Amino acid sequence: MAGQVFAYIVHKDGVADDTAAELLAAAAKIDAEAPVTAVVTGAGAELDGVCNSLTAFYPEVWKIDNPALAYPNAEIIRKALVSILPAGAIVLLAYDTFGLDLGPGLSIKLDGAYVADAVDFEGMDGSRLKVVRQEYSGMVSTHVLCDLSNGAVLTCRPGSFQPLDTTTAAGKVVDKSPDAGDLTVKRRYIQVVEAEKGDVDITKSDVLVSVGRGIEDQENIELAEDLAQAMGAVVSCSRPIVDAKWLEKARQVGTSGQTVKPKVYLALGISGSFQHLGGIKGAPFIVAVNKNPKAPIFQVADIGIVEDILEFIPELAEKVKESK
């Protein structure tokens, strides 16, 4: 069997991320018998709290406590991990903006293989792990074989690996801080600038009329605004609409935008990337309208309508107004 398995755990405000349990489940899919070690970096009492919480389900938790690690700067963390991890280590990370920052370079420095954004592991084929990923914005899936014989870094899509029924691990915390080595780097964290507040708070709305790339043109945004007004809803959007500057950032639903909890979510011309769906919580009633019958949004929607939204929206708005 391959090398020792580690899960690097992200935490914020003294609380381990939800992916902590998911990475444990992912590790079990590589080898159900192998013990998995959590690795946590940070500073002070907050770090200790996180480590202690993880001992409930990880048999061993390695902590690196250093003032330089108070903010998760991937460049510094990479150096620390390279110092403490054994040769051939298999490292699991969450696939998020931190995983994107840390994972690829870590795999090079550990001289291991790298697979990003795994959604499932389907067992070993000799020394190679069979990984399921998605490509082309989720339109197709693919199996890849990742050679683990020299170690690997694998990033796992949040929400894809269902946490196991956690048995009590009564794990121990091992302080690896003295082994972290020189942590000077050429990238210095300055600050986090909070997202600007918009004129509308989409997180407060029960009904969202959300538009995506299918709206095609800036002037068509009006169609959605008209429909939203008729419905008593608020207009939100997916990322491409903000990139094009047709709507303000505060209206964007997704992991890089707002997390919303409406009762009804009308997804118009939105393909349904996992980053977008990651911003929709609370299991709303989702209606998807898209001219592409294969759009991934139809897999998660309650109701699907295959139509061109540019024709559909005005008609729907008209009927809504009549129905009042």
Add this chain to the structure above:
Amino acid sequence: MEILVCVKRVPDTAENEIEVNRDGSDIERDDLVYSVNEWDNYAVEEAIRIRDEVGGSVTVATVGDEDAEEVLRREMAMGADNGILLSDADFAGIDGRGIAAILKKAVEKGTYDLVLTGALADDGAGQVGGMLAALLDWPYASVVNSIDILDDGKIKVGREIEGGNHEINEIDLPCVLSIQTGINEPRYVGIRGIRKVASVEIPVYGAADLGLSAEAVGARVSRVDYFVPALGAGAEILEGSMEEKIDKLIELLKAKGGLK
């Protein structure tokens, strides 16, 4: 500032429905429309803006076959000064690490201060920039959505992090950055612009020119197949005429509290 931007030719998902081919060995490539990877276009635009502000040059490079040359010309029509095609029969079947190893050699052939990639491409891995930085031992920042040049030796970059927040970092040059969409508004490229650069010579470097061994680009990750996953319940698809669909939808929306 000497800037290298690494770009990729990809199937244009806005123009194509991506489907798995008959035996699952690949996606269906007949009649696919290709374009430059969307993220890379933002990276090239950002490079051009930096050059126009502080001087220097922009070079675009890609790893691919002769068809990949068209995306280099497109980005040169946008305003990049030079193009480099990294192409060799031995590059077939390489993984992200192999691409990064090839790009490292291309970087070392020049005197670059800044290397940009797109944050993601068609495979959604977002790996090449970070690997390239680690191979070069240069600092790296991913998912960058703002760049300010401070002086010859350092820049200030904003990274997009969860919740729409921005993480601000100072980073020493030379460095590698992966660029997020939305950082700027890429300029339009017309047919005339493409024509202007149609006859510009684009050098082609193979494995021997770059001093690359087969080992350096050997793949540790290989594809087995493409497939369409067995779908769960999925959405209930409303059938009928547009009018029938709308009537049914309004009924449902009323029942679910979607109409006020």
